[in-house]
Amino acid sequence: MTTATRGTAAPGAVGTGHTRIEGRDKVTGAARYAGEIPFGDLAHGWLVLSTVARGRVVAVETGPVLGMPGVLAVLHHGNAPRVETQYVGSLGPPDPVVGLFQHDRVPYAGWPVALVVAETSEQAREAAEALQVRYETEPHDVGFHPEHAAAYTPESVMGQPNEAVKGDLEAELAASAVVVDERYGTPEEHHNTMEPHAATARWDGGRLEVVDSNQGSRWVAEELAHLFSLDLASVRVRSEHVGGAFGCKGVRPHQVGAAMAATVLDRPVRVVLTRRQMFSVVGYRSPTTQRVRLGADPDGRLRALGHEAHGVTSKLFEFVEPSAGFGRSMYAADAHHSVTRLVPLDVPTPTWMRAPGEAPGSFALECALDELAEKCGVDPIALRERNEPAVGPVSGLPFGSRNLLACYREGARRFSWADRDPRPGTRRDGRWLVGTGMAASTFFVGAAPTTAAVTAEPDGTFTVRITAADVGTGARTALTQIAADALEVTPDRVRVRIADSDFGQAWLAGGSMGTRSWGWAVLLAARELRERLALGGAVPEEGLTARSDTSDVLAALAQKERHSYGAQFAEVAVDVTTGEVRVRRMLGIFAAGRIVNPLTARSQLVGGMTWGLSMALHEEAVRDAASGAHVGADLAGYHFAAHADVPRIEADWVEDTDDEDPVGIKGIGEIGIVGAAAAIANAVWHATGVRHRTLPIRPDRVLDAAGAPGTPGAGAAADGGPDRA
Amino acid sequence: MAPAPTATHSVVTLTVNGEKHTLPVDHRTTLLDVLRERLDLTGTKKGCDQGQCGACTVLVDGRRAVSCLQLAVAAEGREITTIEGVAEGDRLHPVQQAFLDLDGFQCGYCTPGQICSALAVLDEHAAGWPSAATDDVRPEAGVPPLTPEEIRERMSGNLCRCGAYVSIVRAVERAAAADRDASAADAPGGGDDIPADASKEAVA
Amino acid sequence: MREFGYLRAPDVSGALALHGADDGTRFLAGGTNLVDLMKAGVERPERLVDLAELPLDRIEETAGGGLRIGATVSNSDLAAHPEVRRRYPALTQAVLAGASGQLRNMATVGGNLLQRTRCAYFTDLARPCNKRTPGSGCAALRGEHRNHAILGASEHCVAVHPSDMGVALTAFDAVVAYETLDGPGEVPLADFYLPVGDTPHAETALPAGALITAVTLPPAPVAARSRYRKVRERASYAFAIGSLAAALDVRDGRVHDVRLAFGAVASRPWRARAAERALTGGPATAEAYAAAADAELAAAEPLPDNGYKVTLMRNLVVAVLTELAEEAGR
Known part of the structure; x- marks a missing residue:
């Protein structure tokens, strides 16, 4: 069945099917996820989310709850440690939801208003449910439609222009023999990883240690260092096994709440989100409405490609689901216009979710092309072949x-x-x-700059250290194969250790850039190590380590x-x-x-x-x-x-x-x-x-x-x- | 007239993977939480805590159940099997081996539940239970074979967000075929007609 | 979830005594709905009386060809029982269409009938709901109600009953047997659920503290040719948006006997008696099936977003009766 596959196979491990390195642990239940690693003296935190969509917290009635069995603390805006939210992290400023309990404003339903900490999770849950929070409410606006008066056009998306223009769209549409002009819609979608977010935080010798479920331990460590005004060296984040991520497992209220509570109580605290809470505090894919206008000659050759998308963001923070960008590299057209506009509402801030932009954008444009094919009487594949560009249609x-x-x-x-x-x-x-x-x-x-270290051990095995994340992608296994080939050994002699922020700077599992970014770093370090080993001499007792940093090669x-x-x-x-x-x-x-x-x-x-x-x-x-x-x-x-x-x-x-x-x-x-x-x-x-x-x-x-x-x-x-x- | 107050905690003895554990439990505690928090059996996963995902599936008296809706205090006297009790020592159960070989998982979080559920599916099918995918449920119609469609319907209580369903169904098919072969060892050619293509690529 | 007491009942009279018709006490059977509602804070019992040891887990044949199903028979055992599959195949299909293999192993017949609506407002304590908090209002009426009732609802509640099993049981004239401290009683399933009216919180005709002990299915030869069809927003493991239990006996081209019950359209499984009356004795044709469905659905009062259910139920009646008639003709 896989004849087409063979061509990519290279000698060695890469290109050959390999069952997951951690597979045995996963099928026997031995693999431990973030909420499953035992800690002595562990306390349990349970988040309380606002039930109103806009207003402010007037009172958090902590008294009765503090008297309940096992309850240790109730953190809220009146008593929580201060955190720093005015920073720009490696992926931009933080979603304001991680500025936990810093003010009394309620910007949307599901905003965290308190964290109840107790000896057991049952006690914490019961107390969290019993906690009375009084609100002053204001009218809210959660209705998404493209004609919304507050709709605006963001400047850029992740540093890239949000709007792309080539030629005169209206003129080409007017000159087109066949026109498709339709609106498409996609709803609010949620990642819903099978494993809910979970973090355990504790202070250990002046270091904040967090065992977490995330898609980038270094990234989360950096964010926590910013939030708690710590040196990066004073934060360690680990995330050995991750039960799915898809874009929603960055820094989120669970780590911040656990770290706050661990600080206040001076003992380890675990915060696990409930399925219901995940809908409000970990981000989601914005709903979209998209107008696609295609103009073509009778044979289907595109003269005009217009894609105007609308999405939602919160009133607190700009996040763009860049749906209109999908066609920019795909189809040659004499004129092109694509832009994504936003409607800010009293809702949580959306975030990256598997193929942000491309997933909803491709739905609209690829359906519109099907409609064009129908109108032109051209086979849908032939239509696409006819509009295959020679160079980037917008970029050139x-x-x-x-x-x-x-x-x-x-x-x-x-x-x-x-x-x-x-x-x-x-x-x-x-x-x-x-x-x-x-x-x-x-x-x-x-690809993004990443560091890796590969160590030759005296026993003839090799250890790779890289702050990669395996969120179910198979990254651990792929990196093992890449390292084995670069070292010219079999994969069973390579041990890849990942997901520990102490291993150094690395890209996260996101943007489909993980294995490319990490693999590159592993490749460079492993090649260098092999060259050094080729010079001969015994491997010292502490091992021989080569390090890599891909910053320069990527820049070039x-x-x-x-x-x-x-x-x-x-x-x-x-x-x-x-x-x-x-x-x-x-x-x-x-x-x-x-x-x-x-x-x-x-x-x-x-x-x-x-x-x-x-x-x-x-x-x-x-x-x-x-x-x-x-x-x-x-x-x-x-x-x-x-x-x-x-x-x-x-x-x-x-x-x-x-x-x-x-x-x-x-x-x-x-x-x-x-x-x-x-x-x-x-x-x-x-x-x-x-x-x-x-x-x-x-x-x-x-x-x-x-x-x-x-x-x-x-x-x-x-x-x-x-x-x- | 309200009855006299009753205790809110009890000492219970739970039999898990053949081992007896006696411990005090808060009546609110589910079997899932006892397994994970008290017995350090974290292989059973908490995906929704509402009976809506199947990640917490265990076998109770040999039958699959969601442990998140099973109160621990009510599980006293039952034989509980978790994912940790499925393999025989170092030897994986054929269902586990099939999941491993055919990559019937990605993040692995739903996997213990999928495997426990698959074990039960094989038993339920062997016992002649029809499913919602069975055209004719009358006993005269006999037991339908475990086609992919039957497996999918029977496994539908176990959600997988990574989208590993296709490989999971293949793994269950292979395990079912192995079961069949084992129970009809002398049948000629007792064919492994399943996923040669997928297993071929796996070199563990 | 607040703390609660837990007691195991040794037998039926012990269970009744332990319960004592106390407001704060709930019987615990499979727990698949009750424990979930306790976690959501909708149910806050002071004590549970566990029925696991009660000898109510048997299915017995009754004189004349009916079945008596013990209240703690699991959904799985009910669906797998040869006589259920032979005499009431739609009941097996209905049970198998519900929930998942895991939940069917846990859930029981009595519990299934007493399960609460899955209206999302009912389980969200922050929202008004007359069924949960009488007098607080109905959020679904002007809110999200795509899967709410088109028949028999009121301005106080438009929630639907989520059971699949109950739809087939209703079609086959099941009778619910119960025990109370004052003695036994029984009520036809058709009268088991109370009209919604202005008391949506009062759901069943069971006396306080009563324990369902069995569900009896009278003999029904027509049921041997029966079918349950469920439509939902996922191919499995989802509640119905519309379902139909149907049985048909056609003789010489005319409808000799017919049973029809609708699911997910009302606060209870909806026996379509008007449709049955319209069909009985008449021709077994697609036109007649459609006219009968229309007769039943004439009473439908769809909300702004659930009018599709009228179309769906009409189409289901036509499709399933056509299939049953064709099979009989083979």
């Missing part, structure tokens, strides 16, 4: 390796795309209407459009009489650089595609207008795909090398979700003839789109017919 920069066309070809072959009848609403299998769809995907390739890298690419295919079945949509199969073919570990890489890509399925059909957080708070903030109210929703999904890759790239590793954490929801939505159209431009494609939406009740019996095909589109 040369591409690194861009093997998108190969993804289309391989995907089309394996999905039997050529046999597809383009007419919608014509295939029936019992009560199901069946259709197929496709979409393209891309994600940028980057030529400017290019570096991306990974993919082609996503889906087949769905829709019962328009009940509104049920089932995905029957998915195929993703990716061009994602050198694949270090085919076994775990496939898992990550399939995992991303599963997210895309889940985004297409299930995920949606709902806010109650009256209270401004979530409704059903739990896993019964917020659905993500369960086993029964997920068919056999295949992911594979094509040869994708870049001779000018010294490591050749791209990133695979995020690209799997990009375009997947669009492929499914396009397949739903192909099945039923109805375009669903708002996610998720829920049964009620399918039913409402199908209009009047289905005609009796089996003759309901017309309900989904193209005339209803």
Whole structure:
């Protein structure tokens, strides 16, 4: 099945499937996550969140609660240690939610207002629930719509321009024979890692020690050092096993609260978030509305690509879900305009969530392209091939390796795309209407400065130390393989230690840049060590260590459009009489650089595609207008795909090398979700003839789109017919 | 008339992985919290604490249950098996081995629950239980084979956010096939028709 | 969760005595709903009386071909029982469509009938809810109510009953047997749940302190050809947005006997008697099924965001009855 894979295999460990280094610990229950490491004299903290959406805390009635069994302290704005929030960290200023208990303002429902600490978690929970907090409330505004009076255009997104302009969009639209002008919507989505955030903090010989669940221990250590005005050397953060991250596991109220309480009580304190609390304090993906305007010649050649997105941020802090950026590197068009605008509301600040920007942005643009293909009478793949750019469409920069066309070809072959009848609403299998769809995907390739140390031990083994994080990506295993090859030894002689901020500066698990950034550093250190060992001599008792820092090599890298690419295919079945949509199969073919570990890489890509399925059909957080708070903030109210929703999904890759790239590793954490929801939505159209431009494609939406009740019996095909589109 | 007050704590004896533990518990304490906080058996995970994710799945008297909704005091007298009790010494259970070989997990947090649930799925299927994926539930129709569709439905109480479902289903398929082969050892060719492609790549 | 006492009942009379019709006491069976509600602070009992040791975990055949299902029979055992599968296949399907394998092992028949609504406002103490806090108001009415009631609701509460099992039991005329300190009693499931009216907090006709001991299914030959279809927002492990238990006996092209009950549309499993009346004796055609569904749904009062349920239930009736008729014809 994996013929396309073979080309990337190199001699040695890299390119060969390797089960996870920590796999045995994970299948036997031996792997300990942050909340599971025993501490003597441990106390338990339980957060109390505001129940009102705007106002201020008038009183925290601590008296009765302090008298409850086991209760040790109640921290709130009136007594909490001061923290410093006016700083700019390595990824920007902190989300104000980490400035725990620094004032009496309540900016949204779910804002932390107190931390109850007790001897046991049951006592802390009961006391937290009993704690009376009185509020003075003010009117709130949680209604998101693009015409909101407060909507504005941010200057930049993570240092990049937010708005991109090329040519005259309106003029090209006017000159276009075929125009698509549609609005798309995606809801508020939540990471919902299986492991809730957990941190244990304690002071140990003047150092703040935190055992945490995060995606970057060095990053979190830096943030805590800023917040508590400590030298970085006085903070140590470890995060050995992490039960999922997806963007939400940075510095969050749990670490700050645990550190505060450990300071006040002078004993170890653990704070674990509840599932419900996670909905308010760890960030989420902003809802979006997106207007896409495409203008094309009759053959589908794009003259105009306009993408105007709106998202939400809190009134406290600007976070941009850069949905409009997806097309900037994807399609050649004479004119291009893309911009993301924000509506500030009385809601928590959104944050990065798997493929921020690309996930919702690709849904809108890749659906719009499908609509354009329909209007032009051009096959969706042919349409994309026709608009394949030679250089960055907006930047004008040369591409690194861009093997998108190969993804289309391989995907089309394996999905039997050529046999597809383009007419919608014509295939029936019992009560199901069946259709197929496709979409393209891309994600940028980057690397950030990272340090690593590789030590030759006297016993002939090697130890790698790097503040990487394995949040389920397989990074620990991939780095072992990379180090083994660079050292020219078998992987069983290499021990990779990660997720300890004492190991030095390193990029975090994010932006699909982890393995590329860390692998690069490990490679450099391991190569240097091998060279030193080649000089001969015995390894001293303390070992022989080589260190690396990738800052210089990264700075010297030529400017290019570096991306990974993919082609996503889906087949769905829709019962328009009940509104049920089932995905029957998915195929993703990716061009994602050198694949270090085919076994775990496939898992990550399939995992991303599963997210895309889940985004297409299930995920949606709902806010109650009256209270401004979530409704059903739990896993019964917020659905993500369960086993029964997920068919056999295949992911594979094509040869994708870049001779000018010294490591050749791209990133695979995020690209799997990009375009997947669009492929499914396009397949739903192909099945039923109805375009669903708002996610998720829920049964009620399918039913409402199908209009009047289905005609009796089996003759309901017309309900989904193209005339209803 | 209100009854006389009753104690809010009890000393209970819990049998976990064949070992008896006698300890005082607050009646509020769930089996999940006793396992994790008191018996240092942290393999059982707390994903939602509301019966909505399956990460805390254990076997109670051989049947799978969510330990977050099981009060510890009410578990006295039951035989509890957690993920720590699944392997035989150093030898992984075939279900564990299949999860490992086929990469049936990523972050690993739902994994103990998935594995305990899979063990029960194999037993429930062997006992002839139908599922919501079973077309004809009448006893005359017999036991449906453990197709991927049957496995998916039966495993649906175990959420996985990394999206490892595809590999998990393959792992359960392989374990089920091994079970079948073991129970029909003399059947010719008793085929491992499953995921040759995936296992081939795994060189542990 | 506040502290509580815990007692194990040795038998039915012991359980009743331990409970003593005390307001602060709850029976504990599977606990899958009660413990969850205790964690949410919706239920704050002073003591629990555990029913695990009660001898109510058997399914017995009754004279004439019915079944008597003990109240502490687990959902799993109920669904797997050969006579349930043979005589009332829709009941097995309904049970298997609910929750997950883990929860079905824990949950019991009696507990299933007494489970509370999953309306998100009911379980959020910070929001008004007449069912939880009488007189506080109904947040769902003008809030999030996509999955709320279209039938039999009131301006005081629009929550739906979440049971799947109960829908099939209702279709098959189940009778709930209970014991009290004053002696036994029974009530048809059709009358078990009280009308919502202005007392949504008063949910069942059980006397205070009563213990459900069994659910009896009368013989129903029509049930041998029955089906449960559940529609939800995920393919499994989710509550229904609409479900249907149906049984059909067609003779010579005419409906000889039919049973229809709707789930997730009302504060209780909804027996569709108007539809049954419209069908009985008439032709077994898709047009007749649709007309019967319309007869039932004429009483529907959808809210702004749940009108789709009217369409859904109508389509389900047509689809499932058509399937059942086709199977009978094979």
